[in-house]
Amino acid sequence: MMEEAESDSEPSIDWDSMTFSFTETDRMYIAKCKQGEDWQPGVMQDFQDLQLSPAAGVINYGQGLFEGMKARRAEDGRILLFRPELNARRAQEGSRRLGMAVVPEEMFLDAVHQVIHENERWIPPTGRGELYIRPLIFGSGAILGVAPAPEYTFLVYAVPVGPYFKGGMNPISLKVSDEYHRAAPGGSGGVKAIGNYAPGMMPSKNAKAEGYAEIIYLDAVHHRYVEEVGAANFFCVKDNVIYTPELTGTILPGITRLSTIELARSLGYQVLETKVDIEFAMGADEAFCAGTAAVISPIGSIEHGGKIATYCDGEVGAITKQLYDALSAIQEGRAPDPFGWTPSA
Numbered sequence: 265m266m267e268e269a270e271s272d273s274e275p276s277i278d279w280d281s282m283t284f285s286f287t288e289t290d291r292m293y294i295a296k297c298k299q300g301e302d303w304q305p306g307v308m309q310d311f312q313d314l315q316l317s318p319a320a321g322v323i324n325y326g327q328g329l330f331e332g333m334k335a336r337r338a339e340d341g342r343i344l345l346f347r348p349e350l351n352a353r354r355a356q357e358g359s360r361r362l363g364m365a366v367v368p369e370e371m372f373l374d375a376v377h378q379v380i381h382e383n384e385r386w387i388p389p390t391g392r393g394e395l396y397i398r399p400l401i402f403g404s405g406a407i408l409g410v411a412p413a414p415e416y417t418f419l420v421y422a423v424p425v426g427p428y429f430k431g432g433m434n435p436i437s438l439k440v441s442d443e444y445h446r447a448a449p450g451g452s453g454g455v456k457a458i459g460n461y462a463p464g465m466m467p468s469k470n471a472k473a474e475g476y477a478e479i480i481y482l483d484a485v486h487h488r489y490v491e492e493v494g495a496a497n498f499f500c501v502k503d504n505v506i507y508t509p510e511l512t513g514t515i516l517p518g519i520t521r522l523s524t525i526e527l528a529r530s531l532g533y534q535v536l537e538t539k540v541d542i543e544f545a546m547g548a549d550e551a552f553c554a555g556t557a558a559v560i561s562p563i564g565s566i567e568h569g570g571k572i573a574t575y576c577d578g579e580v581g582a583i584t585k586q587l588y589d590a591l592s593a594i595q596e597g598r599a600p601d602p603f604g605w606t607p608s609a
């Protein structure tokens with residue numbers, strides 16, 4: 265008998281012990297573009313290492329960005345995306361900010377679809393995880409002076425993932441960073457520039473060593489207003505009103521953030537996008553963070569300046585739970601999607 269082709273066989277992976285970590289999958293998409301010209305048609309190829317000039321713009325000057333999105337297997341067999349056109353548009357904004365070639369929206373979405381279909385066996389069974397899709401756009405051409413690279417690469421790969429925070433809906437403990445900031449006004453905090461992330465690794469690692477799940481960053485000017493939780497957006501609830509930091513250019517405009525705001529308003533809540541003073545957040549009734557990887561994760565406590573705020577005695581707050589349930593039901597195809605957020609891949 266013929267051996268089953270690799271692409272049809274079930275991968276040897278324990279779906280129930282997956283974390284948010286790297287697993288090599290079968291296929292990836294790659295396309296290139298010379299500065300000032302159109303993109304060459306992209307191709308699918310086996311997952312493999314890249315060949316890159318040591319003078320490539322991305323490894324010398326950090327000229328690059330990433331995106332992150334998820335594909336999920338619904339109960340009825342459909343493979344659902346979540347507002348992928350917003351990832352495409354955010355990548356375009358970021359490419360402009362970083363002086364890179366802009367990937368057309370249709371090309372971005374087509375690449376994502378191809379990567380999902382050619383890695384279909386890596387999409388976890390319903391309810392047991394997601395296929396995390398990682399688009400990258402970076403300056404791959406050689407350049408010595410600090411200037412836009414002469415060539416760009418658009419690449420998409422995918423990895424099966426489990427929960428971002430260990431413990432799923434267990435409220436996480438956070439610590440406010442008094443030493444470090446993530447982004448300054450006029451900088452690149454509002455786009456998914458790769459260079460925004462390495463400076464957060466050491467503070468985050470130190471916080472984890474102290475037993476915290478992540479760090480909360482305050483604004484770089486007043487060191488007073490909440491910006492983000494690591495790589496997720498911040499929300500808090502006080503007297504049934506939902507608060508989230510307004511987008512001032514230093515905060516990443518999360519698609520989960522936007523969807524949470526729209527969903528909460530559709531459920532009748534008042535949502536204020538405003539400056540969120542850390543003292544106010546410490547006195548809130550509930551707090552949570554939102555992002556593609558984290559979805560909606562309840563915050564159990566925040567440490568700041570020697571004080572600890574505890575929310576709902578470390579239990580999940582009612583509004584946090586309601587929003588999590590409503591959002592994840594739409595994302596997983598368990599509830600009707602009146603917004604049209606979940607196109608099939």
Ligand SMILES: *Cc1c(COP(=O)(O)O)cnc(C)c1O
Nearest residue numbers: 495496497516518519520555556
């Ligand atoms: C990606 C990201 C988010 C969340 O954005 P989503 O579109 O919801 O995934 C929030 N903050 C930072 C810094 C991020 O990089």
